[in-house]
Amino acid sequence: MVxxxxxxxxxxxxxxxxxxxxxxxxxxxxxxxEMRSRRWFGALLAIQSVWATxxxxxxxxxxxxxxxxxxxxxxxxxxxxxxxxxxFAVHYTGDxxxxxxxxxxxxxxxxxxxxxxxxxxxxxxxxxxxxxxxEPFPHLETTLGPVRVVALGYTAASVTxxxxxxxxxxxxxxxxxxxxxxxxxxxxxAGVAPAVASRAEFTPVSTYDHTAFGISAFVIVVTYGxxxxxxxxLAPVARDAVVxxxxxxxxxxxxxxRLVDYNDAAETAVPDLSPEFVGTDVxxxxxxLSGAADGDCPAEVSLETGGERRHYxxxxxxxxxxxxxxxxxxxxxxxxxRRAREQELEAARQRLERSNERLDEFASVxxxxxxxxxxxxxLQLELVREEHDIEQLEKVAQAHDRMERMIDSxxxxxRSGERLDDPDxxxxxxxxxxxxQTVSAPEATLAVEVDRxxxxxxxxxxxxxxxxxxxxxxxGPSDVAVTVGALPDGFYVADDGPGIPEAERxxxxxxxxxxxxxxxxxxxxxxxxxADAHGWETTVTESEAGGTRVEFAGVQWVETGxxxx
Numbered sequence: 001m002v003x004x005x006x007x008x009x010x011x012x013x014x015x016x017x018x019x020x021x022x023x024x025x026x027x028x029x030x031x032x033x034e035m036r037s038r039r040w041f042g043a044l045l046a047i048q049s050v051w052a053t054x055x056x057x058x059x060x061x062x063x064x065x066x067x068x069x070x071x072x073x074x075x076x077x078x079x080x081x082x083x084x085x086x087x088f089a090v091h092y093t094g095d096x097x098x099x100x101x102x103x104x105x106x107x108x109x110x111x112x113x114x115x116x117x118x119x120x121x122x123x124x125x126x127x128x129x130x131x132x133x134x135e136p137f138p139h140l141e142t143t144l145g146p147v148r149v150v151a152l153g154y155t156a157a158s159v160t161x162x163x164x165x166x167x168x169x170x171x172x173x174x175x176x177x178x179x180x181x182x183x184x185x186x187x188x189x190a191g192v193a194p195a196v197a198s199r200a201e202f203t204p205v206s207t208y209d210h211t212a213f214g215i216s217a218f219v220i221v222v223t224y225g226x227x228x229x230x231x232x233x234l235a236p237v238a239r240d241a242v243v244x245x246x247x248x249x250x251x252x253x254x255x256x257x258r259l260v261d262y263n264d265a266a267e268t269a270v271p272d273l274s275p276e277f278v279g280t281d282v283x284x285x286x287x288x289l290s291g292a293a294d295g296d297c298p299a300e301v302s303l304e305t306g307g308e309r310r311h312y313x314x315x316x317x318x319x320x321x322x323x324x325x326x327x328x329x330x331x332x333x334x335x336x337x338r339r340a341r342e343q344e345l346e347a348a349r350q351r352l353e354r355s356n357e358r359l360d361e362f363a364s365v366x367x368x369x370x371x372x373x374x375x376x377x378x379l380q381l382e383l384v385r386e387e388h389d390i391e392q393l394e395k396v397a398q399a400h401d402r403m404e405r406m407i408d409s410x411x412x413x414x415r416s417g418e419r420l421d422d423p424d425x426x427x428x429x430x431x432x433x434x435x436x437q438t439v440s441a442p443e444a445t446l447a448v449e450v451d452r453x454x455x456x457x458x459x460x461x462x463x464x465x466x467x468x469x470x471x472x473x474x475x476g477p478s479d480v481a482v483t484v485g486a487l488p489d490g491f492y493v494a495d496d497g498p499g500i501p502e503a504e505r506x507x508x509x510x511x512x513x514x515x516x517x518x519x520x521x522x523x524x525x526x527x528x529x530x531a532d533a534h535g536w537e538t539t540v541t542e543s544e545a546g547g548t549r550v551e552f553a554g555v556q557w558v559e560t561g562x563x564x565x
Contacts, residue, residue, distance in 0.1 A: 004136035007204070008059055011137065015056035018216045022049040040088040047084060048215050051077035055212040062138040068121050068130065071140055075117040075126065078211060079151065082158045083110045085188065089162030102161060109154050116147045126151070133207050141207040155195075163188055190217035249312070249332040252319070257282050257293050260327060269312065269332060271305055282330075292316045292328050300335070311339045423455040423534065425558040428491060431458065432484045435465040443479040444472075450486040453558040456534055464530040468493045468550060471524060476547070483543075490536065490555035496545035508540045524550075 022045045030042035054073045061067070086106060090097040097103045120126050127142040144152075191214030197203050198210040249266035253259060259282050267273050270285055283290035288301045297314050304310075312332035319327045429448045436446045446469075454461070465484075472482055476497025483494045500508050509528040524540070527550065531538045536552045543549035 008137040012056050012059040014216055015052045015059065015212065019049045019052035019056060022046070022052060022215070037088055037092040040084060040091050044081065044084040044088055047077055047080045048218065051081060051212060052215050055215075058139060059137045062134065064132045067132060067138060067140050071127075071130070071142075072118060072120050074212070075120065076114060079110060079113050079117060079154075081215075082155045083107065086158040086162040089165045093165045093168075106154065106158050106161070109150075113147065113151050113154060136205060139205075139208050142209065159188060159192060187218045187221035190221055191215065193217065248334065251282060251289070251330040251332075253282055253292060253328045253330060255293060255325060255327060257290065257328075259285070266332070269303055269305060269310065269334075271303065289314070289330060292330055297330075301332070310334060310336045423457055423556075425453045426456045426458050426461055428452060428454050428461075428484070431461050432465055435462055435469060436482075438466065439469055439473065441473050441478065441480075445479075445481045447481070447483045450484060450491055452486060452491075454491070455556040455558055460530045460533065464527050465493070467524070467527050471527075472497060472548070480547075481545070487551060487553065487555075490551065490553040492549055492551040494543035494545070494549035495547040496543065497547040499542055499547045500540060502542070505540045509538060 026042045026045035026049060029038050029045060051074065054070050054077060058067060058070045058074070061070075083106070086103060087097040090100055090103055098107075116123075116126055124145055125147040126145045127148065128145040129143045131141045133139050133141050194203075194213040194217065195209075195211040198208070203210050247265060249269040250263045251259060251266055251270075252261040259278050259280055261278070262270075262273060273285060277285060281290075282292070286301060286303065288298050291297055295316070297316055300311060300313050302309055302311050311334075313335050315331040315333065317329045317331070318325045319329050429451050432446070432448050469482060472480055472493075472495045476495055481496045483492075485492050485494065509524050528538045531552055534555075536554045539551045539553070541549050541551060
């Protein structure tokens with residue numbers, strides 16, 4: 001037979017251990033976790049620590065007045081535990097507790113019961129009788145009063161409502177919080193069991209109310225849930241609010257790369273995905289995702305669903321708390337349309353490269369094939385002119401010169417349109433001044449009104465300006481004034497010459513357009529081709545002096561302090 005002292009030590013020691021454990025868990029949950037409902041759950045643990053401390057004190061101290069006082073604290077803690085459990089369950093499952101009518105009603109009942117509980121010593125509404133027993137340890141033997149019957153109904157309703165909320169989430173979610181929430185349900189059930197056993201007198205000490213032992217049972221199960229399933233680290237409401245609302249497929253993996261959860265969008269992306277795969281290696285669904293934990297996932301994966309192949313970028317993020325990795329979130333972003341556009345652009349780029357290569361080859365062949373007979377014709381012309389001074393021969397020589405310029409322009413045009421990949425910083429004013437030095441026009445003037453650095457190919461920028469200057473001198477007076485100025489997003493070259501009629505400005509950049517009888521019609525076309533290779537937009541308009549103004553927009557300026565090439 002077990003001695004009274006052994007029973008006292010067993011009951012008292014259990015309560016002391018429970019008080020310490022619940023107090024420690026309260027500190028850890030509130031200050032060391034990111035649980036959404038950590039304050040409510042922490043308050044629940046704190047009041048349970050108070051309850052266990054009160055029960056422990058009652059085992060070791062005697063005296064009716066002290067036992068009655070401890071009994072009041074005991075009842076207040078019990079009523080508060082039930083209320084906090086309900087509030088926590090409602091908040092944890094995603095709702096605001098005070099917005100629920102049932103919770104508000106039970107809250108009012110809780111306050112009324114609390115008022116009765118703190119006045120237990122002066123009435124018999126809660127306990128119809130209280131008898132002090134001393135064996136096997138000091139305790140009060142109580143009988144039900146009318147208010148305590150109401151309290152039992154309050155307890156049953158609150159526990160049922162809170163447990164029902166958690167159970168409903170348990171059966172409706174794919175998340176592994178099923179085991180986490182099941183731990184909570186088992187905990188509250190274990191907490192209620194001792195109270196039921198006491199009412200049925202199916203306990204070692206039949207006169208003692210073992211309801212407080214439910215605290216120990218609750219704490220043991222909750223502690224298991226905390227350290228085994230880490231239910232305080234992720235609130236299920238976060239899954240409903242974030243995971244399901246994501247339009248992109250999301251897979252949640254544990255540290256062993258087993259599938260933990262997924263959203264509805266993932267079902268439309270991953271072939272054969274279903275709840276049966278929860279808990280299995282993700283590689284059984286998508287082979288490429290093997291290695292997510294080690295960062296070995298490919299940047300992109302291709303999945304075929306319903307006969308359609310789609311491309312997804314893969315983003316793997318760690319999920320954890322306190323610096324510890326608990327799992328991984330694998331986000332798949334649909335880039336099918338982007339991949340299609342990239343493929344189209346790549347195909348267009350390859351076609352353009354082949355076209356440019358053929359154009360360059362054609363220009364070289366034409367240049368070679370034209371220059372040979374042209375050189376022969378020019379040589380024969382010189383021989384004839386040495387023997388005969390005929391005026392018509394001068395026109396033939398001029399035609400030869402024009403053909404030579406056209407050949408040079410054709411080669412320039414063919415090679416100036418190749419796209420630039422990495423232009424250099426170039427001083428626009430410096431290049432403009434350098435180009436003007438090659439101009440043989442002593443009466444003409446140049447004014448450079450821009451002092452900025454542009455990203456460009458120096459040789460092609462020089463060719464662009466040379467063509468513009470030459471075009472101005474060919475079509476304008478000998479004392480023409482040329483200006484290079486700045487625009488908000490580019491620059492312009494203007495003159496005070498005769499200009500280009502408004503009706504002809506739209507086709508001024510076309511191949512073959514010229515207003516001079518001996519012009520090649522390629523000067524401005526070359527300018528436009530060079531600008532296009534830089535990504536600039538060319539516009540021909542009228543200058544303030546009534547001449548021609550060629551504007552270049554979309555120019556990339558270099559910030560001050562960058563050294564030009």
